[in-house]
Amino acid sequence: ARDKGLLINLKNIERKEHDFSITEQALAMIDEDPVLIAKKTTVVFNENWHKGVIGIVASRLTEKYYRPTIVLTRSNEHVAGSARSVRDFDLYEALSSCSDLLEQFGGHKYAAGLTMKAENIPAFQQRFEEIVSGTITDEALIQQIPIDSSLELKQIQPKLIRILNQFGPFGPQNMAPVFLSKNVYHYGEASIVGNNHLKMVVRQEDSLLFECIGFGLGDYLLQLKKDVPFEICYTIEEKVWKDKHSIQLNLKGIRSCE
Numbered sequence: 001a002r003d004k005g006l007l008i009n010l011k012n013i014e015r016k017e018h019d020f021s022i023t024e025q026a027l028a029m030i031d032e033d034p035v036l037i038a039k040k041t042t043v044v045f046n047e048n049w050h051k052g053v054i055g056i057v058a059s060r061l062t063e064k065y066y067r068p069t070i071v072l073t074r075s076n077e078h079v080a081g082s083a084r085s086v087r088d089f090d091l092y093e094a095l096s097s098c099s100d101l102l103e104q105f106g107g108h109k110y111a112a113g114l115t116m117k118a119e120n121i122p123a124f125q126q127r128f129e130e131i132v133s134g135t136i137t138d139e140a141l142i143q144q145i146p147i148d149s150s151l152e153l154k155q156i157q158p159k160l161i162r163i164l165n166q167f168g169p170f171g172p173q174n175m176a177p178v179f180l181s182k183n184v185y186h187y188g189e190a191s192i193v194g195n196n197h198l199k200m201v202v203r204q205e206d207s208l209l210f211e212c213i214g215f216g217l218g219d220y221l222l223q224l225k226k227d228v229p230f231e232i233c234y235t236i237e238e239k240v241w242k243d244k245h246s247i248q249l250n251l252k253g254i255r256s257c258e
Helices: 002-031 036-038 051-065 091-096 117-137 158-166 217-225
Strands: 042-045 069-075 078-084 104-107 111-116 181-192 197-203 210-214 232-239 242-257
Touching: 002 042, 002 210, 036 091, 042 051, 042 104, 042 117, 051 078, 069 111, 069 117, 069 232, 078 091, 078 117, 091 104, 091 117, 091 210, 111 117, 111 158, 181 217, 197 217, 217 242
Parallel strands: 042 069, 210 242
Antiparallel strands: 069 078, 078 111, 104 111, 181 197, 181 232, 197 210, 232 242
16 A cells, blocks of 8 residues: 555656646747737647646646636647636637537536647637637636635644645636735745746744745746735645655735735
8 A cells, every 4th residue: 555655646746747847848838939928828739748737737827828728739649638718718619619620629618628630730729819819808818816715824734734635636627725815924035936936935923834836926026025024825735755745835826915
């Protein structure tokens, strides 16, 4: 049983490494292309990306750019894709309008999977952009972060992690709860890592220190002042490495205390 547990942990670590690496590549692909930045959709392809994590990557890209997103990779003789949508936009209906370019697709309003021939990618990118641009509202492209609960950092204890794990696995139909903590301070030196990701350690009075990562939130670095409190909203992730458990806060937003 212990060997099986170690194998699962190693696979989880490998998956997260693939997830982070592919997310970095996809973010760079978009940020370095003014044409992609200006679009109302994200459709990115790399034949070497790991098929098992493209759904996670699509979710991360949707969080960053907040627009309908599809991540594609090679799968045998075809191309496989994972799609994610934004609030109040029917992704499945948009894909239905591209069905002649797809081999198959399935899913629902906010998430879908698809396959196509590689030669159809350029035509699909153009059609998908045209359909989304012609139907999505400006309001649907404004990101809102729903807060599930306020939380004191000192409440983040093993018991809370066990309770949260009972609600998993998390995904498009079962999103991880988002918490809000006020009067938070950063500890030590905050930094930018990778493609404009904010990495820092935070604390509250009487709390432990917690590592944080904010994908695409590097622009907030200059707003962080020593001994000046701020608010964060985040999800909680339990990380396991060599049988050691640690907690990481995945930041969704930061703002000054009101």
